[in-house]
Amino acid sequence: MAELNQIDLRALARGDKxxxxxxxxxxxxxxxxxxxxxxxxxxxxEEDVLDAAQDVFVRLCAQDFRxxxxxxPERAGLPTWLSVVSRSCAIDHLRRRRQATEPIDDVPEAxxxxxxxxxxxxxxxxxxxxxxxxxxxxxLYDEERDxxxxxxxxxxxxxxxxxxxxxxxxxxxxxxxxxxxxxxx
Amino acid sequence: xxxxRTPRNDKELWRSLASxxxxxPAAVAEMDLAAWLEGRLSEEAAAPxxxxxxxxxALRRAALDLADILGKPLPAAPERMVVRARALVGFxxxxxxxxxxxxxxxxxxxxxxxxxxxxxxxxxMAVAALVVATGGFVVGGGLGESLAQQREGYYSKTETASTxxxxxxxxxxxxxxxxxx
Numbered sequence: 001m002a003e004l005n006q007i008d009l010r011a012l013a014r015g016d017k018x019x020x021x022x023x024x025x026x027x028x029x030x031x032x033x034x035x036x037x038x039x040x041x042x043x044x045x046e047e048d049v050l051d052a053a054q055d056v057f058v059r060l061c062a063q064d065f066r067x068x069x070x071x072x073p074e075r076a077g078l079p080t081w082l083s084v085v086s087r088s089c090a091i092d093h094l095r096r097r098r099q100a101t102e103p104i105d106d107v108p109e110a111x112x113x114x115x116x117x118x119x120x121x122x123x124x125x126x127x128x129x130x131x132x133x134x135x136x137x138x139x140l141y142d143e144e145r146d147x148x149x150x151x152x153x154x155x156x157x158x159x160x161x162x163x164x165x166x167x168x169x170x171x172x173x174x175x176x177x178x179x180x181x182x183x184x185x
Numbered sequence: 186x187x188x189x190r191t192p193r194n195d196k197e198l199w200r201s202l203a204s205x206x207x208x209x210p211a212a213v214a215e216m217d218l219a220a221w222l223e224g225r226l227s228e229e230a231a232a233p234x235x236x237x238x239x240x241x242x243a244l245r246r247a248a249l250d251l252a253d254i255l256g257k258p259l260p261a262a263p264e265r266m267v268v269r270a271r272a273l274v275g276f277x278x279x280x281x282x283x284x285x286x287x288x289x290x291x292x293x294x295x296x297x298x299x300x301x302x303x304x305x306x307x308x309x310m311a312v313a314a315l316v317v318a319t320g321g322f323v324v325g326g327g328l329g330e331s332l333a334q335q336r337e338g339y340y341s342k343t344e345t346a347s348t349x350x351x352x353x354x355x356x357x358x359x360x361x362x363x364x365x366x
Contacts, residue, residue, distance in 0.1 A: 031266075061274055121201060131239060139249075176198075
């Protein structure tokens, strides 16, 4: 990652061959890791992974490095931005590949079916929870992630996550007048 | 349609609620998401990004994956990936396996004299072009003319020789005839 931060972005955007080669060497491990992680659950071949990674590089230099020129070093580090771009490209690659190779008849009916059971859920009023509170509750309950993972992602300590979670549930319970569970028998 | 009773457990309570916003949040720009991942956004600027991440399960997983990848040392990429990507810009990648020999070194940029001066390379190219042009002239018009001159000289010499030979022959004949032989 350190090498990536030392790349001369102006020379890179000018299409300087030496800078591009240095950029490729520095960026390839990151792009490789992100593309593999993004496509991991789809059981694609090694060739597909390489093609998806190549798509990232193509997108970066296409149309006279148009995408690369949108990168703003004041807003985020190059590795972080590059990881986001790599993930987008890998998903685009996957979509194109599936559109090209998967006829509708080959998709199991279960995947296309709509569940008949309809459960009316209570809607959380807008503004009751902050975006961060919703995000933390989704990570904890929908994704079943560990508090430490969420704390690392949001660059806060684990106690802050617990506290945010606690306050969010208090507000929900207060709003929906949730009764305390009966104790004892 | 059934309305489930609000459960008691925190997790059940959450799952019984419709947490999706009525209006889907706007798509997040890549630059915004990167800035959010690095914690560089203000609370106000982060709110729409967090709402978008919360609303999209794939984006939620992606955010955790990217944070994990960015926080640890990475294995090297396959060599093929690097070679293919390098070939996208410029044409020097095509010379990755350079031709050997003195001429190959010279073609690659002045390696002949141990330097890489562009001016030297251009000068040598000009000299080479001059040599080729001169050679073409000599082999074409120049040498042809020279050969024609040589051929002409040869014929004139042969003609002279035969004339001389004929004269000498006549004189000898006359000499013998004069002696009555």
